[in-house]
Amino acid sequence: MKRIIIFVKSLAFIVLLLEFSGLNAQGIDSSKYKTEYFQIIDFNDFQSARLAEVLLLELNLQREKQGVDTLSSLQFLTFAAEDQAQYCAQIDNVTILQSGSKKKDTGKRSIYYGGSKNAFEMIDKTNVKDGSVYKNYQQVAEDIVVKIMTNQKKMDVAFNQLWIFAGIGAAIDPSGKKLYYSMVFGDYSSFNEGAARKNELDIPFSKKRYGLFPYDEKACKKYDKNKMLAELQKGLYVKDDKVYFKSDKYKEIQKILKDSKDGIGVDIVQRDQYPCVGSNIVDNNLVNKGVMVKRIWSSKMLKKNLVVGDKERKKNVDVLIGKLPAAIAKLDKDQYEMNLVFIKDKYVCKNIPPSYIEAGGVEYNNLLELLADTVNPPGTEEYSPRATKSTLSFKIPFEKGKSVYKQEDIDPFIKALKEPEFIINELNISAYSSIEGTDEINRSLQLKRAESIKNALQAKHKDKIISNVTTADNWEEFKRDVAGTEFSNLAGMTMEEAQKNIRENSLDKKLENILKNHRYAKIDMKITYDIDGDKEQAYVVKMFNDAVKKGDYIEALRVQKYLFKQVVAKKYTKEAVFEMEIPESQATAGLAMNKLWLEQFVNNGDVDEDCCSRVENLNQLDPSNQYILFNNLYCNFIYAPLGDEEHVRKIQEIIDGMYNKALSKKTIDMLNLEYQMTIIKTLDTLDDPGPLFAESMERIKTIVDIKESNWQNSLKLAYVFMGNNDYEFAARLLEPFVNGKYVFEELVFAYISLCTKTEEKLYTSTFTKAVTKAIEQNPERFCNLINKGKLTFQVFENEKVKEMYCKKCKSTD
Template sequence: MKNQRKAITKKFQFLIMFIALSICSYGQKTYDLKDPGPEKLSKCDCLGTLQVMPPEVQFGVFRDANNDLYFMLTDKAWFGQLIKGKKDGIAIDIVKKNQYNCEGDNSFANSRIHRGTLTPPVYRNELQANALPSERDNFITKVGKVPSDLVNDDLEYNLIIINNNYVCYNTHFVNVITERWELLEMGLFMDTLSTSTTAEAQTEQNKTIKYILNNKRLQFTIPFEKNKSNYSAKDIKPIYDSLHLSNFNIKKITIKAFSSVEGSTERNMELQEKRAQSILEAMQSFQNINIITQVSSSENWIEFLHDIAGSPYGNLASLSKQEIKKKLQDKKILDGLEPILSKHRKAILILDLDKKSLYAQYDPMKLLSIFEKSIEEKNLDKALEIQHAIFARMRDHTAPEDLLDKIEIPKQVQYGSLLLNQSAYAYETTKKSHYATLLEFQELDIILPQNGHLKYNIVVLKLKCWLFAELIVDPIMFKKEIQALKTYGIPTKLIRRLMLNYHIIYGEYLMAQKKYKEKDMAVKYINTNYRKVGLQGEDLVRLAQYFSSYAKYEWGIKVLAPHISRIDVEENLIFYYINLTIYDPAIIKRASYRKTLINAASINKERFCKIFDSSEKGGISFQLLNSDYLKASYCENCQ
C-alpha cells in the first residue's frame, strides 16, 4: 500500500452543478436513460445504499493498457446493494480536458445526464459476468472502452449508477493522495553531542535577526535592500560572527529568497537568484569545506495580500496578479506602498551544522588507531568523539566503506554508549533489515538492561518490524512496553510519538479484521493526541494523508490549516492542503483561499498547474475547472 494513490469519491451531484454553469453544448446519444426528476429518492435505491456505506469502502473507475474501462469497489459485498435489479447498471461519462477553455466558456454535451462522451450502459448480469477474479475482497468489472478517437486525449471518467434505467448517481473522482503505512519519523538514539541556544544579532542596518540553534539546525532571516543583489563577505561577516559559528562547520544552506511583487516576475526571479548566490559565496568564504546548497525564489504575494488588508490599498486584493502589477507601475501608488513592500524583500536561511572536530582532517586509518588506543586506555569520552568523527567521514564518503567492520568494541557495560552508536549507525547507513537490527539491540539489552536509549531503540525497531510483518506482536503487551519507557527516563514527547505510530499500525491491524469500530477508536486516539507531540513539516503531511486514507478529510485539513499562511511553508504541506480542500466550495470561497493558491503557485508554478491535470497524469482533476473561481486562478497562473 506504500505510495498508493487513490481516487476518492466525493459524493456531490454534478447534475446540480451542471445547471448553474454557462456552457456551450453539443448533442449526443443517451441510450434511453432517464432523469428521475423530483422522484429521485423513490426511484433510486442506490442513494440509500451510498448513505450507509462505510467510508472505508471506496470505489472508482480506471483505464487499463488496452483502453478498457473498469469499475472497482473495495468490498464486493456492497456491489449487490448498489446494483440489485437486472435493469440496474453502470455507464461512464468520458470527459476531455480540452472541453475547458481559458479563452471562453466550457463546452459540454447538451444533456442533463452527461457532459462528455457517454458509454453504453452495462447492466447487472453483464457486470457480474465481466467481474475479474480478485485475491482480496475487491469487486472489479469491465464497464466499457475508450473510443478510438479519444485514446490520445487527456481524459477523466465520471461514474453514472443506473437504477431501472434512471440516472440516479453521477459523480467524478478527485485524486487524493493517502497513506496508511507511513509512520511519523522515529530516529534511533545515539550518544552524540548537541547544542541548544537562543540569541539575537544586529545587522549593519541595526535590524534584529532572531534565530534558534537547536540540534545542528539554525534558521534566520536576512532583509534585502531595494535593487541590491550583491552581498559580499564584508556584508555577511557581522551576521556570521553574531551566530557564534566558530565551533561549527556549515554542512548545508537552504535559502528561500523572496522579492516584493512590483516589477516583472522574470526580473524579480533573476534578482533573487543573484542575491541568493552572492550570500552563498559569502558564507562559503568563511570555511574551506564545501557547503551543499539549495535555493528557491518567489515573489512575496502572501505577505503582500495580508499586509494591504485594512490599508488604503486594500482594494488591490480583489485584482489579478497582472492587474496589481499594472497598478504598481503608478509611481504614486508604488511610493505609498514602499513601507509595506520593503518588508517583503528578504531571504530565509536554514543552516545545517556539523560540530567541528579536532579529528576531522585525520586519515581514516589513523582515526581507527586512535580509537583503539582510547579503548585500551578506557578513555570513553575520547573514544565517543573519535567514533563520531569516523561516522562523519563515512557519511561524507571520505573513509572506506568497510571501516565500520574494523571497529572492535568490547561487549561490556562500560562501552555501552559505543556499542549502541555502532549498531544505530550501521542500521542508519546500511541495508541491514529491521529484524536483524532488532536482534542486535536485544542482544545488547542483555548486558545493558537499564539503558533507556537502548530500550527506546528496541521499541522503534519492533514498530518497524510489526509494520512490515517481520514480527508478530501482541498489541496489548507491546503497548505496555512503550509506556514503560517512562521509567527509563525517555522524554514524554518521544513516548507520545511512539504511541501515535503504535496506533497507526494497530488501526490497520484492526482494519484488516474488519473491526471498524475498534479501528475508529485507534484513529480517534491519534486525532486526540497528535497536538501534544509538536509535529512539523513532513510529519504533518504524513498525518493528514493518514487521516485521509480513512476518509477523515476534515481532520487532515485541521492538521495542516494552521501552517499554510506562513511565507516559508513547506511545499508538500501547502500542496497537500490544497489537495484536501480544492474541491470543497465552502472552503474555496473564503478570501484567504486565494492567498493559499497564489502562495502555492509562487512556490512551484509547474506543480500548481499540474493540480488541474487528470488523475491519470498525476493531477487532482481538470474538472475542478467547473468552478469559475478555480478556472480564473488556473488561467491566471498557467496559461
C-alpha cells in the first residue's frame, strides 16, 4: 500500500517537543480526559481499550499541533492491533509478523478482521512501571507519544496526513514489566465491504491478478516522488474501440520503465461502481479497481511504437495497449474512466485516475526554454531584403567538335556557383578554341558555341539580355602549358608555325590532354538577385553567410534576426537554418546560439544533453554573452546536480549579476524563479533543508511580489508552483487556509484540483473540508465538476465526499 511521508522539518520538530514539555509543566486540560485515564494500571485487570482511548487522544493532540488531521478509531483496525500486541507480549518480542498464514502480517490481520490489506502498522514496547510502581494509563500514553516524537521514522508514520483511521492495541508481557503496543493506521481503502457486491455490476471488475503484485515500497520507491506521472494519464485515448497511450515524454518514461517486467496497463473504472446507496463496489485487496486491459511491457512499447522516424521515436511514443472490452465499448464515455497503471518488476506502483488543474488565475507559466537574441537594439534599423547587383563569372569547357549547347548543359555550371536565383542584365562571352584547327574553322566553331550558350541563358529570361561575344585562339595558354614538356619547342614558334607543325606531324592526339583545357567559354554576367516570393530565402541566407565571411558580425546578426522571424513564421523552410555557415569563435558564438535555437525549433527538438553540451561549449567560447549564459544556466538546472551550499550561492550570484544587463528583468526573473524551484524541489525531500530552503521561498515571494502572508498571496504563490508542475507543494501552501473558517471560493476549487494530482490527498479530511466549503459556496459549480467529467468520480472513494455529492447533486443513484 502506497504511503508518502510528509517530512517534519527539524525546527518544527524542536518546537513540537518544547510544546509537549510545556503541556506537562502547565498541567493537563481536564475537560479532554476521563477520570479513569489517571487510574493506576492493575496487572491482573489491564484495560487495553482504556489505554487505546487515551493514547489516541494524546496522539491526536500532537497531530493537531502539527496541523495534521486527527484520527478516528476503526473497529477492525483495533482488533488487528490488539491481536498483534497480545502476540508480541506472549513471545516477549517486537515483531510485525505472526506464525501461521491467516494472520501472518498486518494486511492479512486487517483482512481477517473485516478490512482490506491496506493498513500500516507500528509496533513497539515501553515500561509499564516507574521503578516498582505501576504508572497510570495517561502516563503510559504520554510516554509512548514522547517516544514517537523523539524518533523521526516513527514520527513520519504517526504524523502522516494520509491516515484517517487508527486502531490501537496493548498488552503487558507475563513478567508485568513491559507493555507492547500496536498502532494500525488506515484510510478509506482499508474498508472492503464493496468486494462482495461485485455481481451487482453489469460489467464486473477483474479479479484475475495477471501475475501482478500489490504495491511494494522498495520496488516502487522511484515512483512515489515522480511528479510527471499524474500528467501521463492524459495520454490514454480510445480509437476504434482500442486503447492507446501517447506521450511526448518517452525519454523520461524509459528512465523509469527500464527492465523487462516494467510496463503500463489500463484500469477501466465504471461510475456504477460508486452508487449513492451502499458501499463502493471495489475490491481493495486487488491491484485494480475496475476492468483491466492487457499490459504492455517496456520492450514491447519500444517495438510497437507507432511514431514514425528514428529521431521522433526517441522522444515520442504512441502505442496500442489493447482492445477496449466489448461491454465497456457500449457504454457512454461519461460512464467510465481510464486509469493509467505503472508496473515495476510486476509490482503495481501507481494506479492513476484522471486529473485536472483549476488554472484560471495562473499568473506565472514558468516553463523555461532556450533563449535566442531576436531583439534589435534601439536605433538599429531592421534588416529588410533588397535586390542587389553583382557580377558572376564561370567557365564552360567545350567538348572537341561540339558546337551546340543546351540549357541542361549549362545548368550544372550555374548551380556550381551556389548563388541564389538571379536575373541576367548583361552577358559577356569570351569563346576560346585550341590552336590545332585553322583560323576559319576555329572562329566558326567559337561563334556557334557562344551563340548557343547565349540562347540557352536567354531562354530562362523574359527580358532580352544585352550580350557581347568575343572569340580568340588560346595561344598564350598553349605556350604556357607546353613549357617543360616534350613539345616545349612549339612555344618558341609563331602560332601559325605551331599549327602547321602539329598538323604535319599529327601531334593533335598526343597534345589532346593539353589542348582540351583550351577549349572553353568564359562567361561574365552582370546580374540582379531575384528575391520575389520563395526566392528570397536563399538570397537572405547568402547575405548572412557573406557578412560572416567578411567578419561583419553586426550585419550578420541583423540579417539573422530577420531570417529568424521568417523561420518562426514558417515563411522559410528548415534549409534556411542549416545553410547558415558559422565558424566556431568567440565573435560568432551568439550567432551559433541563435542557429542552435532555430535547429531545435524546426526539428521540434527537446533540450536534451547533446543540445546542452553544445550550449556549454558556446558559453566557454563567449562567457560574456548573456543569452548563452542564460541557456547554460537553464541546462544546468535540468541536468546538473544542485551541488553543495557554496555552489548554490555561486550560481545565485551569477543570476543576480544578470539583472540590468542585456536581458529584461522579466526574463531574469523567470530564470531566477526556475532556480528557486530547483532548490526547493531538491531540499524539500530532506529532513533538514537548512537555510537555503527559506531563502529560496523569500526570493520567490520577492519575484512574485508577495509582501505579506495571507490567503491571497498564498494562492498567488501556489499558482507559481502550479505553473512549474509542482502540484504537491502548491497544495501544501493552500491547506492552512482550507482549514480556516473563511475561505475564498477560487482557493477552494484550486485546492480540489491540486488534490487530483496527488491522489492520496483525495482521502484526507482536508480534502473533505474543501469539498464541504465548495458545496457551501457554489454547489452548482462543484456538482458540474463531476457531472461534466472534470473531477474524477473516483473521489467517491472518500465516503464523506460521496455522501455530500449524493445529497446535494443527485437525490438517488
